[in-house]
Amino acid sequence: MAPVIHYATFPVSHVGIERFPSLKKAFGQLNKAEGHIESFHGLQVAEEGPNNIYFISIWESSSLHRKFKEISMVNRETDIAKQFEPLNEAVSVAGDQFFHHEFNVVKGTAIPGLESKTTEIVIITPKEGASYDKVREAGLKVRDVLDSNGHSAAFAESVQGDGMFLMIVGWLSSTHHLNTVKEEPYISLAKEFREVGNISFSHANLTKNHDE
Structure with a gap:
């Protein structure tokens, strides 16, 4: 599971x-x-x-x-x-x-991205007229390219089945992320993704919880 x-x-x-x-x-x-x-x-x-x-x-x-x-x-x-x-x-x-x-994890491991210096958190929902499967396919494609280029990424889908997706990506900083995606293949990937999905992202500095 x-x-x-x-x-x-x-x-x-x-x-x-x-x-x-x-x-x-x-x-x-x-x-x-x-x-x-x-x-x-x-x-x-x-x-x-x-x-x-x-x-x-x-x-x-x-x-x-x-x-x-x-x-x-x-x-x-x-x-x-x-x-x-x-x-x-x-x-x-x-x-x-x-x-x-x-969210159920579909592909990837979230922990490396959450342990990174900066974590990108992305919430995605289908645009009007776009199918759930198309958004899922586009999200997995983005995840695969990020992960294969050394940016640990996990893609997950809503447990509730309401069409919402989550992506977790690890970066050195928010600037590192924003500068990286100015280049190909990320420009084309982002364009394809935004054609089918409403995408909202933010960056956080996270700490792992430990026993007190």
Whole structure:
């Protein structure tokens, strides 16, 4: 079974940089969760502001991720949930600015891209009139070219089957990414991809979660 990526983001103003240390202990609990593979958190790069905060975790299955979510964010009386309270409060304040989704990995490995100095996070949906299969095909083509040229990339599709895709790519910096894609074969690939997909991307500096 392919790994599942849980992607969550909201404006950092809803949690506050000063509260990051209090969240580290909670993040460490993820490493003890059944089915957890790796998880990361971090901020959008400063040059892209306003900054968002990102939480990205990788699980053996969607059901095991949801089991942990039930323990940590739904049943508020558990010890784990109490450690996650600052995050729960931030999510509540963020309201409709909180976005989260689950994706099945189709091809590639997300961890190298998440461990890179800068991680490109791409959300893709089909353009009106474009088929799911065409977008999937174009996304996989982009992933393959990036990966074969030394830019670790993973492509994933929505668990919910709603036509949304996620791509994770590792770079040295956002500038490294933007300068690289000014050249072929990336110019042509991007043009083909944008003909069928609505593409939104951002860059983040992520830290792997460790036991506290």
